[in-house]
Amino acid sequence: MSKLIELANGQARWAEDAFVNVTDEDAIPDAGDVILSLARFEAEGDALLSSNSRRVGVRIESDQDIEVLAYDLPRIAVVALAFPKYRDGRAYTSARLLRERFKYEGQIRAVGDVLQEQAGFMVRCGFDAFEPNDGATPDAWTKAASRFRHVYQRAADDRVVAFEERAS
Amino acid sequence: MKAITANRLLDGDVVFWKSGQWVERLNDAQLFDENQAEDVDAAVATGKGQPTVVVDVYPIDLTPSEGHWAPVSYRERIRALGPTNEPTHGKQAEGGEAIEALRHAAGAARSTGRVDLIRRK
Amino acid sequence: MYQYDVIDREFLVDRSNEFRGQVSRRLAGELTEDQFKPLRLMNGLYLQLHAYMLRIAVPYGSLNPTQVRRLAEIARDYDKGYGHFTTRQNIQFNWIKLKDAPDILDKLAEVNLHAIQTSGNCIRNTTSDPYAGATSEEVDDPRVWSEVIRQWSTLHPEFSFLPRKFKIAITASAKDRTAAKVHDIGLLMRQGRDGQLGFEVIVGGGQGRTPYVGPTIKQFLPTDRLLSYLEAILRVYNRYGRRDNIYKARIKILVAALGAEEFAKQVEEEWEKIDAERADLPAGELARIRDSFATTPFETLPARSEAFELAKAKDSAFARFVRNNVRAHKQPGYAIVEISLKATEQTPGDATAEQMEVVADLAERYGFDDVRVTHAQNLVLPHIKLDDLPTVFAALQANALATANIDLISDIIACPGLDYCALANARAIPIAQDIARQFADPDRAEEVGELKIKISGCINACGHHHVAHIGILGVDKKGEEFYQLSLGGSGAEDASIGKILGPALPADKVATAVDQLVAAYLDVRTDGERFLDTYRRVGLEPFKEAVYVQAD
Numbered sequence: 024m025s026k027l028i029e030l031a032n033g034q035a036r037w038a039e040d041a042f043v044n045v046t047d048e049d050a051i052p053d054a055g056d057v058i059l060s061l062a063r064f065e066a067e068g069d070a071l072l073s074s075n076s077r078r079v080g081v082r083i084e085s086d087q088d089i090e091v092l093a094y095d096l097p098r099i100a101v102v103a104l105a106f107p108k109y110r111d112g113r114a115y116t117s118a119r120l121l122r123e124r125f126k127y128e129g130q131i132r133a134v135g136d137v138l139q140e141q142a143g144f145m146v147r148c149g150f151d152a153f154e155p156n157d158g159a160t161p162d163a164w165t166k167a168a169s170r171f172r173h174v175y176q177r178a179a180d181d182r183v184v185a186f187e188e189r190a191s
Numbered sequence: 192m193k194a195i196t197a198n199r200l201l202d203g204d205v206v207f208w209k210s211g212q213w214v215e216r217l218n219d220a221q222l223f224d225e226n227q228a229e230d231v232d233a234a235v236a237t238g239k240g241q242p243t244v245v246v247d248v249y250p251i252d253l254t255p256s257e258g259h260w261a262p263v264s265y266r267e268r269i270r271a272l273g274p275t276n277e278p279t280h281g282k283q284a285e286g287g288e289a290i291e292a293l294r295h296a297a298g299a300a301r302s303t304g305r306v307d308l309i310r311r312k
Numbered sequence: 313m314y315q316y317d318v319i320d321r322e323f324l325v326d327r328s329n330e331f332r333g334q335v336s337r338r339l340a341g342e343l344t345e346d347q348f349k350p351l352r353l354m355n356g357l358y359l360q361l362h363a364y365m366l367r368i369a370v371p372y373g374s375l376n377p378t379q380v381r382r383l384a385e386i387a388r389d390y391d392k393g394y395g396h397f398t399t400r401q402n403i404q405f406n407w408i409k410l411k412d413a414p415d416i417l418d419k420l421a422e423v424n425l426h427a428i429q430t431s432g433n434c435i436r437n438t439t440s441d442p443y444a445g446a447t448s449e450e451v452d453d454p455r456v457w458s459e460v461i462r463q464w465s466t467l468h469p470e471f472s473f474l475p476r477k478f479k480i481a482i483t484a485s486a487k488d489r490t491a492a493k494v495h496d497i498g499l500l501m502r503q504g505r506d507g508q509l510g511f512e513v514i515v516g517g518g519q520g521r522t523p524y525v526g527p528t529i530k531q532f533l534p535t536d537r538l539l540s541y542l543e544a545i546l547r548v549y550n551r552y553g554r555r556d557n558i559y560k561a562r563i564k565i566l567v568a569a570l571g572a573e574e575f576a577k578q579v580e581e582e583w584e585k586i587d588a589e590r591a592d593l594p595a596g597e598l599a600r601i602r603d604s605f606a607t608t609p610f611e612t613l614p615a616r617s618e619a620f621e622l623a624k625a626k627d628s629a630f631a632r633f634v635r636n637n638v639r640a641h642k643q644p645g646y647a648i649v650e651i652s653l654k655a656t657e658q659t660p661g662d663a664t665a666e667q668m669e670v671v672a673d674l675a676e677r678y679g680f681d682d683v684r685v686t687h688a689q690n691l692v693l694p695h696i697k698l699d700d701l702p703t704v705f706a707a708l709q710a711n712a713l714a715t716a717n718i719d720l721i722s723d724i725i726a727c728p729g730l731d732y733c734a735l736a737n738a739r740a741i742p743i744a745q746d747i748a749r750q751f752a753d754p755d756r757a758e759e760v761g762e763l764k765i766k767i768s769g770c771i772n773a774c775g776h777h778h779v780a781h782i783g784i785l786g787v788d789k790k791g792e793e794f795y796q797l798s799l800g801g802s803g804a805e806d807a808s809i810g811k812i813l814g815p816a817l818p819a820d821k822v823a824t825a826v827d828q829l830v831a832a833y834l835d836v837r838t839d840g841e842r843f844l845d846t847y848r849r850v851g852l853e854p855f856k857e858a859v860y861v862q863a864d
Contacts, residue, residue, distance in 0.1 A: 112473025147469035202409035
């Protein structure tokens with residue numbers, strides 16, 4: 024089990040990760056929550072989900088489009104969006120689309136090269152769980168995500184935008 | 192002949208390796224001849240292991256000039272001296288023999304026009 | 313000018329605190345250089361040849377005297393007493409220390425300045441017409457829209473880690489003073505048939521290794537749909553721009569690969585899915601921003617100023633200054649005044665702290681607190697009374713700011729080049745100075761007329777050499793500095809990419825070559841033809857011969 028930070032009500036805290044990341048080569052455990060690659064999910068996801076006894080998550084690489092999950096989203100517990108390198112910003116788009124366009128309500132998890140300096144952007148794009156790659160603690164994560172009192176544009180979070188603040 | 196250069200993290204200044212320290216003048220830098228390739232690698236590795244002191248550590252080639260050593264590459268000469276458009280800025284402002292030797296160094300990037308590009312009609 | 317409110321100011325304070333924290337983490341070894349680099353780049357801090365360089369944002373080229381004075385202070389206190397104005401209307405300081413950068417950002421924030429996103433793979437400074445609000449040519453004030461884009465793009469959480477840098481320019485006049493067509497997005501403001509305002513949207517222009525004049529992706533975008541359409545473009549780019557090769561990562565590569573039509577289609581499809589109500593700017597906020605650019609309180613004056621006419625008749629230097637550096641203003645009795653930072657023997661685009669203070673004083677006393685930066689590395693006082701022009705000229709003259717060479721051959725754009733820049737292959741500044749010296753005689757320069765020379769020290773083209781009438785690119789040929797000339801580029805509304813003239817020349821042959829090109833031009837030009845026009849009429853051959861073939 025890797026270290027997982029979860030965000031709830033604006034607070035970050037350590038969480039026990041119930042999910043097992045299953046590689047494409049491994050057998051899927053008989054029981055328990057699993058995260059599969061997109062290819063594996065497309066092949067075996069239906070069977071797992073119909074058993075109704077476990078939660079299933081999907082890992083999306085940065086060069087994969089999340090639209091392919093659209094139909095299954097209501098049944099997917101976790102979408103893990105990979106940052107192969109923290110500079111690869113495609114997962115920010117994927118997270119926003121999941122939240123805003125597809126109204127996804129499950130967990131969006133940041134995995135890979137995940138650093139606290141990008142916490143603010145991730146939270147705004149709709150990520151609510153993080154596997155930090157830099158030893159960040161929940162406290163550091165909360166601090167990093169709350170550096171700015173104001174934001175200038177709408178995103179996937181519910182922050183009041185500058186022009187809304189001005190109008191009120 | 193080689194020396195090792197880097198930029199100091201705190202102020203970006205050009206520095207040179209000298210026996211485990213970083214000095215500001217190329218004239219004070221430690222020199223490595225062709226038999227000391229391993230020493231060069233070791234020093235570069237040490238430098239790269241000091242990320243809170245220096246960044247961009249790499250060896251440079253030197254050529255003799257007026258009893259001193261000057262970088263072969265024009266870019267490294269500018270780093271060792273300062274910008275050519277403002278002689279009072281950068282390390283060159285100190286003046287002195289070593290600086291003059293650097294400024295007079297022949298070879299790279301003093302284009303003499305020797306490449307014959309002009310066709311005669 | 314846009315007025316910062318409490319929200320804008322708190323934002324800058326928070327940003328500057330964030331950076332201070334990031335610098336501390338870096339110095340403590342909690343961040344590697346690899347992790348720190350984009351963070352410092354997104355605050356404009358480069359590591360260059362001699363020191364750090366700080367690029368401070370001048371949003372759409374607009375400054376007030378308080379800001380200019382603070383920049384002068386920073387030049388004195390943290391640098392070597394000068395600053396350099398850039399081809400994106402920003403200002404750079406060449407001798408900055410990392411440890412001072414947090415303090416500098418604090419001092420900038422006090423006067424509503426910052427260095428946010430002036431580098432990095434994010435949306436950069438949106439540039440615009442330096443004559444905005446002063447020229448009668450514009451269909452709307454492009455600063456309004458530049459400010460809209462500035463706020464929207466500031467710390468945009470989805471678009472802060474793009475495949476590569478992203479540059480937007482916006483112009484609202486038929487004459488393009490922003491090089492919009494060679495930007496990642498160029499927005500050309502237009503008036504629709506029914507008088508409605510909109511943008512012609514150009515995407516995928518660019519310079520660098522693969523220069524392109526960008527294709528029009530959308531003929532007419534209503535202004536109230538600007539932000540949602542930009543979001544669509546940026547999203548398509550963020551998802552599908554190449555990330556495997558930094559030389560193929562700009563949006564121009566994606567547009568070229570898909571073809572303009574397919575790219576436009578993908579943007580349109582994405583745009584249709586975007587919730588306009590959430591994405592586009594509310595009318596109330598647009599009105600608030602527009603109000604801060606509300607009409608300057610011009611006096612009602614006669615079009616003709618006797619003091620001005622008298623000074624022109626008496627002082628030939630003043631007359632020359634008026635001929636070259638002064639432009640018509642929309643308001644009778646006023647003028648737009650360009651301040652050349654291209655005096656002979658000076659580094660192009662540089663201004664000393666003292667010079668900055670002179671400009672600040674003039675703007676305050678005579679110019680409605682309004683100073684602009686042009687992408688040709690010059691400054692503008694956009695609103696000066698003709699009555700005051702002789703006095704303003706005298707002050708400029710006393711401070712080496714009155715070189716009467718705007719758009720002439722000695723008004724050269726040059727990047728800092730190998731003298732300062734870690735990316736450069738060759739120096740640009742001495743080449744500019746050689747040429748300027750060659751054409752220092754103001755009569756000769758005027759005789760030659762409009763001739764835009766632009767010099768880049770490397771293929772990154774910060775000197776805009778691809779869109780120069782005579783472009784000069786420094787290359788490294790076996791360790792020596794050589795220069796490749798190109799002809800016929802233009803960054804204006806008639807945008808074109810220059811054609812290479814011939815083999816690269818050694819440094820000491822460049823000024824001579826320019827001389828030969830000018831001679832060839834003067835030889836065949838017809839009435840009223842600029843160099844660019846003559847080139848377009850007669851082609852490359854006569855010029856090629858002039859430089860590369862010698863009669864015995």
